[in-house]
Amino acid sequence: MEEKTSNNKKLAFKLTSVVVLMFGFAFAMVPLYDVFCEVTGLNGKTGGQVSVDEGSSSTKADEEVREIKVQFLAMNNENAQVDFGPVQSSVVVKPGEVTEVYYKAVNLTNSIMTTQSVPSVSPLQAAEFLKKIECFCFKNQTLAVGEEKLMPLRFYIDKELPEEITKISLNYTIFDITEVKEGDEPVHQEHSTHQS
Amino acid sequence: MGEHHGPAKGITRWLYSTNHKDIGTLYLWLSLIMFFMGGVYAMCIRLELLQPGIQYFDPSLYNQFITLHGLIMVFGAVMPAFVGLANWMIPMMIGAPDMALPRMNNWSFWILPFAFSMLSLTTLMPGGGPNFGWTFYAPLSTTFAPPSTTFFIFAVHMMGASSIMGAINIIVTILNLRAPGMTLMKMPLFVWTWLITAFLLIAAMPILAGAVTMMLFDIHFGTSFFSAAGGGDPVLFQHVFWFFGHPEVYIIILPAFGVVSQIFPTFSRKPLFGYVSMVYATAAIAILSFIVWAHHMFLVGMPFVGEAFFMYATMLIAIPTGVKVFNWMTTMFKGAITFETPMLFAIGFLVLFTCGGFTGLMLAIGPADFQYHDSYFVVAHFHYVLVPGAIFSAMGATYYWLPKWTGNMYNETLGKVHFWLSFVSINVLFFPQHFLGLAGMPRRIPDYALAFADFNFLSSIGGFVYGASQLIFVYVVIQCIRGGTGKVSEKPWDGAVGLEWTLSSPPPYHSFSTPPDPKLIPDLH
Numbered sequence: 001m002e003e004k005t006s007n008n009k010k011l012a013f014k015l016t017s018v019v020v021l022m023f024g025f026a027f028a029m030v031p032l033y034d035v036f037c038e039v040t041g042l043n044g045k046t047g048g049q050v051s052v053d054e055g056s057s058s059t060k061a062d063e064e065v066r067e068i069k070v071q072f073l074a075m076n077n078e079n080a081q082v083d084f085g086p087v088q089s090s091v092v093v094k095p096g097e098v099t100e101v102y103y104k105a106v107n108l109t110n111s112i113m114t115t116q117s118v119p120s121v122s123p124l125q126a127a128e129f130l131k132k133i134e135c136f137c138f139k140n141q142t143l144a145v146g147e148e149k150l151m152p153l154r155f156y157i158d159k160e161l162p163e164e165i166t167k168i169s170l171n172y173t174i175f176d177i178t179e180v181k182e183g184d185e186p187v188h189q190e191h192s193t194h195q196s
Numbered sequence: 197m198g199e200h201h202g203p204a205k206g207i208t209r210w211l212y213s214t215n216h217k218d219i220g221t222l223y224l225w226l227s228l229i230m231f232f233m234g235g236v237y238a239m240c241i242r243l244e245l246l247q248p249g250i251q252y253f254d255p256s257l258y259n260q261f262i263t264l265h266g267l268i269m270v271f272g273a274v275m276p277a278f279v280g281l282a283n284w285m286i287p288m289m290i291g292a293p294d295m296a297l298p299r300m301n302n303w304s305f306w307i308l309p310f311a312f313s314m315l316s317l318t319t320l321m322p323g324g325g326p327n328f329g330w331t332f333y334a335p336l337s338t339t340f341a342p343p344s345t346t347f348f349i350f351a352v353h354m355m356g357a358s359s360i361m362g363a364i365n366i367i368v369t370i371l372n373l374r375a376p377g378m379t380l381m382k383m384p385l386f387v388w389t390w391l392i393t394a395f396l397l398i399a400a401m402p403i404l405a406g407a408v409t410m411m412l413f414d415i416h417f418g419t420s421f422f423s424a425a426g427g428g429d430p431v432l433f434q435h436v437f438w439f440f441g442h443p444e445v446y447i448i449i450l451p452a453f454g455v456v457s458q459i460f461p462t463f464s465r466k467p468l469f470g471y472v473s474m475v476y477a478t479a480a481i482a483i484l485s486f487i488v489w490a491h492h493m494f495l496v497g498m499p500f501v502g503e504a505f506f507m508y509a510t511m512l513i514a515i516p517t518g519v520k521v522f523n524w525m526t527t528m529f530k531g532a533i534t535f536e537t538p539m540l541f542a543i544g545f546l547v548l549f550t551c552g553g554f555t556g557l558m559l560a561i562g563p564a565d566f567q568y569h570d571s572y573f574v575v576a577h578f579h580y581v582l583v584p585g586a587i588f589s590a591m592g593a594t595y596y597w598l599p600k601w602t603g604n605m606y607n608e609t610l611g612k613v614h615f616w617l618s619f620v621s622i623n624v625l626f627f628p629q630h631f632l633g634l635a636g637m638p639r640r641i642p643d644y645a646l647a648f649a650d651f652n653f654l655s656s657i658g659g660f661v662y663g664a665s666q667l668i669f670v671y672v673v674i675q676c677i678r679g680g681t682g683k684v685s686e687k688p689w690d691g692a693v694g695l696e697w698t699l700s701s702p703p704p705y706h707s708f709s710t711p712p713d714p715k716l717i718p719d720l721h
Contacts, residue, residue, distance in 0.1 A: 011372060018398050019364075022399050023402035077424075177426070
């Protein structure tokens with residue numbers, strides 16, 4: 001009987017460790033998902049900053065005959081009180097060619113505003129080929145009262161872009177994250193909005 | 197062991213109980229109460245949908261009804277019903293004296309009443325209860341959620357902890373406490389399906405706990421797991437949720453498969469056809485359940501390869517399920533069948549669950565799902581597998597084992613009336629919803645276009661009849677406990693096979709204090 005009880009406890013303990021492991025796995029799904037999205041370009045997420053070297057290595061840009069139309073779109077999330085949009089609605093670029101465009105944001109409120117823009121690329125397969133050298137979306141943008149800010153975006157299209165893609169849409173959704181920012185200085189990471 | 201003793205007296209018998217039968221009984225009563233509570237929400241939903249327009253409940257309250265109906269039925273009615281059956285039957289079926297971890301058993305039950313009280317009381321809190329549907333997608337359940345969501349999260353944690361403890365207990369009991377001679381491949385199929393379900397539970401429930409914990413962090417601690425502004429992704433929530441959610445649907449249905457696999461051979465007076473293939477099919481369904489989750493998310497914008505993978509993987513599940521349906525039919529084939537109430541429920545299960553399975557196949561087709569997604573077709577599909585599937589099976593199990601539990605026979609006539617009313621009304625209730633969905637009626641909306649009025653009216657009438665007929669079940673159960681139609685022998689069903697039928701009816705307080713004679717253990721294949 002004694003032995004039986006200890007056997008039960010051993011097995012229960014092993015099973016409990018499976019439970020702990022699976023709880024951990026739930027959280028591991030977060031970075032795994034990000035890696036998966038980065039590799040596959042799933043969800044139209046664009047990658048992080050790439051160096052200019054990679055872009056300027058495209059001395060053979062002339063060899064490219066393809067012309068890709070890149071369209072710029074903008075959206076306001078929830079009730080972000082900001083006049084936000086691209087300065088030019090589209091550009092035509094050759095793969096490998098570094099291009100600079102601007103987005104404009106105007107703070108429509110009576111207080112300082114912190115914003116974060118989140119990109120999304122369509123078609124999804126194009127996301128990994130849109131390389132950004134500089135982007136206003138890499139960090140929070142603070143807008144003073146009434147300030148009109150021109151925000152740069154420098155990018156190039158990777159020459160590995162599949163032949164069938166001739167047009168790419170890049171959308172930015174702007175989020176007002178002022179409320180979240182106020183509470184916690186200094187800021188280590190980007191935070192979400194919770195103004196329920 | 198000490199001398200044989202009976203249960204303690206009064207309320208402490210239930211509060212402090214470590215006895216598998218008492219705890220099983222508690223689970224079953226809780227499940228029945230929750231079934232009626234979830235049922236009241238369902239009646240409110242059908243009342244509102246009886247006619248087009250907003251009649252009785254404002255949309256915010258309606259949203260709370262659909263959310264609580266889903267949560268209470270899944271976590272409060274169906275899951276505890278099968279855990280209760282497991283508690284009652286598994287020790288008796290494998291020749292054990294009790295469950296392996298009796299104190300944990302007590303704990304895992306007594307968490308539940310608190311969890312469900314808290315969950316249902318959220319409706320009375322400022323801002324109302326959870327109103328984001330039982331799938332609680334972010335950001336509806338984070339950014340836009342009512343303040344009571346924190347209590348909802350705590351309640352889900354408690355339910356999860358209870359399920360996990362119950363599952364651990366079941367696995368340890370089955371693996372360690374089998375009587376000598378009871379090899380794994382001699383276990384009754386109900387025990388097998390529960391063993392596999394318990395493994396699904398310990399793998400899937402922690403994922404749910406993880407999902408609600410991330411929600412809690414997003415709401416209160418400024419993290420951004422599911423918020424795009426902070427670098428998170430709301431779609432991630434759907435992946436995490438359904439990675440739990442799809443195994444969850446098999447957690448609900450596999451024990452139901454086990455129950456009907458006991459009932460069919462008994463009333464066909466033939467051994468179960470294809471015992472070994474049944475075991476492997478159950479295991480195959482369990483494994484596949486972890487790789488099909490994104491078929492709930494065909495519309496989130498997955499790449500083509502993803503859509504195709506989840507579509508084919510989902511269709512693959514039809515194969516082991518088809519094996520089971522085939523085996524049940526073949527068990528009945530050329531059998532000396534009688535149609536007592538448990539058998540009627542099992543046949544009702546077989547016919548209607550298969551209907552639900554076929555609509556599941558339709559939904560698995562990615563391109564077709566674009567049309568069906570979030571329509572009443574989906575509602576009809578999952579209610580066909582849940583109500584005539586899981587609920588019919590749990591009720592059939594109750595009729596089947598009630599004479600064993602109480603020592604009395606239930607009223608067969610009333611049982612049959614209950615079955616036929618349920619069978620007809622459930623089809624009146626859910627069959628028109630297929631047409632509504634195909635015609636474009638969205639789910640979770642309290643109002644609808646005038647064109648949908650007739651089918652909704654019909655569906656509501658079916659709903660009211662189904663709801664009212666369940667009162668017959670309560671009456672039959674209570675009448676049976678109080679004496680029923682007379683005493684029964686240790687084996688009230690002449691075709692029944694298994695160790696549980698070698699015990700007296702009602703069985704002794706401790707099932708097998710000494711291991712049963714290995715010769716009594718039947719060979720099932």
